[in-house]
Amino acid sequence: MFCRWLAGYTEKEPIPEDLVDEQLSFPRSATEVGEYLAEKALQRTPEDLPRYSTASIGRWVAAIAWGHHERGFPNPCTARQVTDTLNGIRRSTHRPTKRASPLLVGDLRKVVLGTNVTSFPAGVKGTRDIALLVFGFAGAFRRSELSALLVGDVFLHEEDGLHVRVRSSKTDQEGRGQIKALPYGANSATCPPCAFRRWYRLLEAQEQGRPEVMRALRGQNLAIHVCQDPWTGTLPGRSPLFRSMAKTGTIRATAVQGDAIGRMVTERAHAAGIPARNITGHSLRSGFVTQAIRAGATDHQIMRQTGHKNPATVHVYARENAPLEQNAVTTLGL
Template identity: 50%
Template sequence: MEVTASTPAGSSPDRGWGAVPELSEQTVAQIAGALEASQSAGTRRVYASDWRRFRSWCHTHGHPALPAHPATVAAYPVDAADTLADAGEKAYSPSTLNRWVSVIGHYHRTTNLRNPCTEALVTSTLSGIRRTYATNGDRPRNPRAPLLTSDIVTIVRSARQAVTGWATEVHERRDSAMLLMGFAGAFRRSDLVALHCGDVAVHRLDGLHVRLRRSKTDQEGLGAVRALPFTAHHHSCPPCAYVRWAQIVAAYDIAGRPGVIRLLPTTPPFEDHVCRSALPRMRARAPLFRAIAKNGNLSDTALSGASVHAAIRRRAQAAGYDANIVAQLGGHSLRAGFVTQAFRNGADAHAIMRQTGHTNPATAELYAREHAPLVGNAVTDIGL
């Protein structure tokens, strides 16, 4: 996004504010930096890509992209909705079309132009596309299947039983911590990969306090703390899993690969709680969950979201889950699993929202409708 003293043709130069004041180059650069920082790098990449696509489409069809007429904006998703993929299904989902239109509106707003996307022609066209998709059964939602408590315990147990040497134990400790912490904390995969070592602390009463410095719904970084409690059984205890992984991270950061190799033979078998053990010192700003080579060497870089997704599928497959079920799993299975399990255990939406960070109960209850449809449902009491 560019900040200049001029405004594009067709815009309202002042909107009642008067002439644009003269600003120093330094001030203009600082404003531009603040505007850029208002969105994550990922969002900026997506917006730029979507905007290039719209400009190219407009160029091909002989329409101006900025400012765009509402009829142009309405024609854009209609044209895309008719595009078919190789398998014969619709190439673009309704959510993708909505995002494209939102990006068009964003570029109009940020250049002080009238937003064509709020006109009834555009909003009604998008509504019609969604209804047509729904009627024809095109591109239905395909949410990730939830992993419930029993699934997490089964997968973690399988991972620990599969350990055959120090390298596989390094992988197991990371994946067990990721699964148990991700599930108990109702974390998105983006939350997990963004964690630094200094974001996690063992609390003598609560278990773990995990500070989210920012999240998908907290782009301004107000922050939040999620508690992951001690549990009765050590094999399913998120704080224990964290301590076991923290030992690996600390050993690697201090002495590299030799430090990890020296650590593991001296560690007693994991037969009881270790969550109240003294924690080794770690670099506070270092990533907590990291990529690991096949030979057990840790990386200094954070694990990617795609790697979280792949690890969950790989561990589920190794635990004997059917291939069709594995194909439905992903990074969101941990968060979806927490919400689904909590509803099945009788928690209400507001209690669940305390952990998930949802701001709308309807969003949390969507999981109940999709994955726990019998919870609170009168069909269980009709006497059949």
């Protein structure tokens, strides 16, 4: 963005890579950076809101600083001219944060029960989507974490239900890993081990051909627990767990991408008549935190599952989605 602006290109015009190198071949001044930020901060949407959030502008500043650091140049972003401009933008920019609406347990159950899991080919995708929905909610997974799961990352546990290994995540770039427990559910439709087994059976059935897949679909019933059924576990551990699919019902060998998971959550929720406007892939993780807060879970208990490092992040969900929890207004006797 900054290089394009320096070269006089508009945001939508492609800029040659050699021109990027040319623009950053020498250090840029604090005046240039300040003018760039001020110009972007003044741009408005058709609704007369700031076009860019302060978070976006902050990321641009970090990118400019990193570009100079990589080339051994002094960082112009530390100059008072730039910091004063950035602080002024933060004070004057009031753009409401667009957060994902949470899917709570009742919403999740409604979406799951409205999903076709018995006919071909819709039932194949429906079975996969239910597993994604239940995993995403119970494990407070990010879309990228669901996409990265391998078959060998899921372990059946006699007492706990499932142990799911997250090898790396947004807040764990070093790959220290985390084990999330997905317990048995009282309701068979939203029981994580049941959802996993139903999807796993279809993955195994596809190895034997379409007739076997159709046979497996006909035998499915969301009202019946399958979490204690005999286990075979024949699939290669290094293969993706949640895979992309063809419209014909064929399960591909490649992992489903995070964007596709987000679209699926939105489409399934809207098809089930969930009224919330901003349903996204993050609504599952948001729903877990919100439901846990309403159930009286502590910050530590919530962070054990979500992997958050700072309780302040959990408090954002409380303020946005559960404002009456631990709020003194409920003690006033109104």
